[in-house]
Amino acid sequence: MASFIIEGGHKLSGEITPQGAKNEALQVICATLLTAEKVTIHNIPDILDVNNLIVLLGEMGVKTDHPSPGTYSFQADDIDLDYLQSEEFFRKSTSLRGSVMLVGPLVARFGYAIIPKPGGDKIGRRRLDTHFLGIQKLGAEFKYDAERQAYEVKTEGLKGEYMLLDEASVTGTANILMASVLAEGTTTIYNAACEPYLQQLTKMLLQMGAKIEGLASNLLTIHGVDELHGCEHTILPDMIEVGSFIGMAAMTSSAIRIKNVSYKDLGMIPDAFRKFGITVDLDGDDIVVPQQDSYTIETFIDGSIMTISDAPWPGLTPDLLSVLLVVATQANGSVLIHQKMFESRLFFVDKLIDMGAQIILCDPHRATVIGSARRYPLRAANMVSPDIRAGIAMLIAAMSAQGISRIHNIDQIDRGYEDIDKRLNALGARITRI
Numbered sequence: 001m002a003s004f005i006i007e008g009g010h011k012l013s014g015e016i017t018p019q020g021a022k023n024e025a026l027q028v029i030c031a032t033l034l035t036a037e038k039v040t041i042h043n044i045p046d047i048l049d050v051n052n053l054i055v056l057l058g059e060m061g062v063k064t065d066h067p068s069p070g071t072y073s074f075q076a077d078d079i080d081l082d083y084l085q086s087e088e089f090f091r092k093s094t095s096l097r098g099s100v101m102l103v104g105p106l107v108a109r110f111g112y113a114i115i116p117k118p119g120g121d122k123i124g125r126r127r128l129d130t131h132f133l134g135i136q137k138l139g140a141e142f143k144y145d146a147e148r149q150a151y152e153v154k155t156e157g158l159k160g161e162y163m164l165l166d167e168a169s170v171t172g173t174a175n176i177l178m179a180s181v182l183a184e185g186t187t188t189i190y191n192a193a194c195e196p197y198l199q200q201l202t203k204m205l206l207q208m209g210a211k212i213e214g215l216a217s218n219l220l221t222i223h224g225v226d227e228l229h230g231c232e233h234t235i236l237p238d239m240i241e242v243g244s245f246i247g248m249a250a251m252t253s254s255a256i257r258i259k260n261v262s263y264k265d266l267g268m269i270p271d272a273f274r275k276f277g278i279t280v281d282l283d284g285d286d287i288v289v290p291q292q293d294s295y296t297i298e299t300f301i302d303g304s305i306m307t308i309s310d311a312p313w314p315g316l317t318p319d320l321l322s323v324l325l326v327v328a329t330q331a332n333g334s335v336l337i338h339q340k341m342f343e344s345r346l347f348f349v350d351k352l353i354d355m356g357a358q359i360i361l362c363d364p365h366r367a368t369v370i371g372s373a374r375r376y377p378l379r380a381a382n383m384v385s386p387d388i389r390a391g392i393a394m395l396i397a398a399m400s401a402q403g404i405s406r407i408h409n410i411d412q413i414d415r416g417y418e419d420i421d422k423r424l425n426a427l428g429a430r431i432t433r434i
Contacts, residue, residue, distance in 0.1 A: 004410050005431070008380060009400070010429060018261060020045040021239065024236055025050045026053060027174045028041055032076055037230030041072055042234040043071075043234050044070050046070070056089070056092050059088070059092075084113070100115055100128060103115050103153055107153050111157070114151070115128075116148070131176070138158040138176070158184065160188075160224055163187075170195050181210040190219050192219065196239070197236070200236055202215050207233065208230070209229050243269045243323055248399060250292065251327055253293055257288050272316055272320070272324060306336070308337055309337075309340055310340055322390050322392070323392065325369060330374050335371075339367075348383075352378070355381045355401060386409075391410065
C-alpha cells in the first residue's frame, strides 16, 4: 500500500493545468460501446479509475489505441459477451464503481449486460435504484443472483418511455440516456441531471448521430435511432481539481495560476471560495489566486453563520465539500458544512481534529468549523485516506501543517488525481511517495 510523506509549511508558486475530468471520462468511455465505429477521445486523465475502465473494455474486446498522451481511440466492433460471465470481469468491475455505466450501452446495443455490485469510495450507501428503474422502464428485465451478488439484465428490444427520475442522479441519468439513444420511439427523462459532464456526454452522443433535445436542462427528450457512428471528443478540465488547487493556494498562503479551467463550466465553485474570503481572479480562461495571509468567512445578510451545502447542478458539487471544510479550519470566522448526499463523507474530520482543527461533527451530514484565523496552525499527523475527496483534503491539510505528515492508502487519491505529488512538487510542495 503506497503512502505520501508530506513536509508541511512550504508555499506554492507557479502555474498548474487541471487534468481532464474524471467523471466525464468514465461516462464518455462507456459510451464508445454504443457504436461499432472508431471513437477518439482527447484529454483523458491518467488516473487509476479511468485506466482500469480502459483495461476492462479492452478485455471485453474493444480495440484501444493510445497514440499520444491523453488521447485514446476505441472501436467496439467485436465485443465478447461471454467475458461478462468470467470471474475476472466480476473482480475488475466490482472494484470500479464507474463500471455501472456499462449497463446502458450494453443493453441498448446487445440486449444483455451483467452488473456486479460495484465498489468505489466508502462514503455511505450509493443506491443504484435510479439506474435500474429507468432502464427497466425502457423494457429491460433485471434478475438478481444473490450468490454472485450481481444483476443480469436482458431485453428483446428497448422502447421509449416517459419517466420522472426519483433523484437527479448524474450517473443514473447518463446510464438511462445511453440506453435510450438506441431505443425504439421517444424517451422523455424528467428531473434529469444536467451537470457539465452530462452536457458533454450529450454533445458526444449528438456527434455520433443521436437525436436529443433539452441539452443543459433537466428535461431530456430522446428520439431513438437505429445506429450511432464514430466521432472525436475532448473532455473538459476537471472542476474538482480546479477547486482543490484553489483550496491549496489558500491554505498554504500561496500565489498560483490555474491554467485553462473552462471557467463557464465551473458553476458556483469560484463563488463558494469567495464566500470564504478567498480572492479568485479570472484572467482569460485562467484562475489566479494571489497570496493571502488571511481570509474571512462571510456571514448571511442577517449576520447568521454561513452554511455551505451541496446540491444538484447548478448547485455546489458534493465532491468539493471536503476541501472547503479543510480550508475553513484556517479562516477567520465559522461555517456550517452540510453534506446532504453521502452519510459517511464527513467522518474524516476526526483526523483534522487530531491536527488541531476546531470542528464539531453535528451528525453524519453536518459539521461546524470554527476557523482559527491561522492563530493555531494545523499539526502534522498520521492518516489513512478513506476516499478520493477526503484524501485530497487530507493532503491539503498536511501541506499547510507544521511538521511531517503521512497519508496511507493513497491509491484512493490516485484514483482521481493524476501524478498529484509530481505536479505539486513542481510548484514547491514537499511530497514523497513511498
